[in-house]
Amino acid sequence: MHAWEAIQKSIDYIESNLTEEVSIEKLAEMAGLSPFYFQRLFSRLVQKPVFEYVKLRRLAQAVSDLKTNNTRILDTAMDYGFSSHANFTRAFKEVYGITPDKYRTTDIQLNQFVKPDLMLNYVMVDENVPLVTDGIVLEVTRKKLDKPRTFIGIAKEIPLSELMGGTNTGVSFAAKLWDEFHEVKAKIPYLLANGNKLGALYMGGAKKDHCTYLAGAEVEYGSVIEGYTVFELPDSDYLVCGFEAVNFEELTNSAVYKAQTFMERWMKEHKLSTTDFAVEMYYPVTDGRAYMEHWVQPVPIKE
Template sequence: MYTWEAIQEALDRIEQELPRGIKTEWLAEQVSLSPFYFQKLFKRLVHKSVQEYIKLRRLSRVIEELNQEDRTITEIAYDYHFSSPANFTRVFKETYSITPEEYRKKRPRLNTMIKPDIALTYKDLDENIPILIDDLLLEIRRETLETEETYLGFSTLVDTAKQIPMGESTGIDIPGQCWTRFHQEKSKLKTVINPDFEMGMSYGADPVKGTFHYFTGALYPMPQEISEPYVIQSLPPGNYIVCRIEAENFETLVCEGLDKAASYLLNTWLPSRSLEIEPFSAEKYNLAETEDISMELWVKLKEPTMN
């Protein structure tokens, strides 16, 4: 067994045991590693300590429970191995900056820890050949965009450090909130947009401030002068690498599929081929496509410089 396979097995066991207490030493024993090397490898591959990861995954599962109105917060706290409702509230607020009661009342989108797929890091996807990994179907291809695509919607500023998987923190899912805002306003734009085609874009990163901009909107076939709060964002012509992602349901697609595909494409696939990209990425949704639950992640290749 490769060491990464041992950690993947540990991640699988954690999912099974989330409602119960999970000791690091027990996990190490289950995958035949010493506690010392198990913790070292876990931190290197998952980028979290064992117990921090367990806490964040447990809270992710708890959020699903909070969306069920028939469960009390006290019941949920004890069901997921918190020592008391007060302890549960403290940990939840430390992680997401709101209490469980506030979450249940307002239902904001939260930036939660998903279960990583370490195996994906060690796979080399050939172009134009789909591969099934867990519950996701991925396929990478090259695409040339001949003419600019223009979209109309909203833009917001995001703190990079507070957005998993780019950062190491959790909290309110700012890009998710931007999508919520757009979908609340979308009907007001129906006379000027093509509602079947939507795009989210990360762009305008500022490494000094540790921020980037995130845009959500729909295709804007005949651009014209606009007024605030709406903004226009364009996908420029050029050569792209496109990762198509399919999932069994939309929640898995946007909550897990996008993060896993982006991490693999940006951190593994592109570097292994020495391909450089422009400083933005776009996620495109074709809502007219009814056969599959899918989306596409687009990154633009840098044009070779002329000496």
């Protein structure tokens, strides 16, 4: 068994037992390592100490429960191993910047520390070969866009830390921007009936440690609408990472992070870089299948 496989086994066990007591000794035995070496290897591969990781994953599940269940906050706290409402609130605010009470009564969306899939750091596939991993399907292909496409929406600066989805926690600025876009989408003229929604990342004069993010949808080519930002996807060759998940929530949370992680490594392995923008192409959810694509313009790295 590879070292990453041993640690992944413990990660899977933790995920299945978030409401149970988890001991280092049990996890180390499962991985076939001493407690000392297990903790060192876990921290190295997951980038978090074991119990910090357990806390983050328990809080991630608690976030879901707070919005979907009608149980008291204290009950949720006790379910995930917190000794009191106060301790839970303190941990929640430290990680997300808001209290569980405020979160439960607002439409705020939060970035989570995603359960890692270590296989994505070690397994490589060729173009046009699907990779099935932890409930999602990834595939890298090439696409040629013969004609430019126009997208219109709302653009704002977001922290570069937002691009660390899956490892960065806190309020999701991108999700908030999408909420703002959906509130006005019906008022935007020239929208294509079968057009895609698109998230675009580019600098656009953003200040230090920030980038510009556009949440928008496709309109008739060349359209310009006062009060909205236009993004034109140029006719070019693109490297595309398509991925699907069991639902839209899974797609836009853990799946998008895993796809990003894999794509970065895939491009590095193939000695490719990219230009100054990247886009997220969204497709309608059909037959229980949620699907989206990351598009970049590949640029060979000169050695």
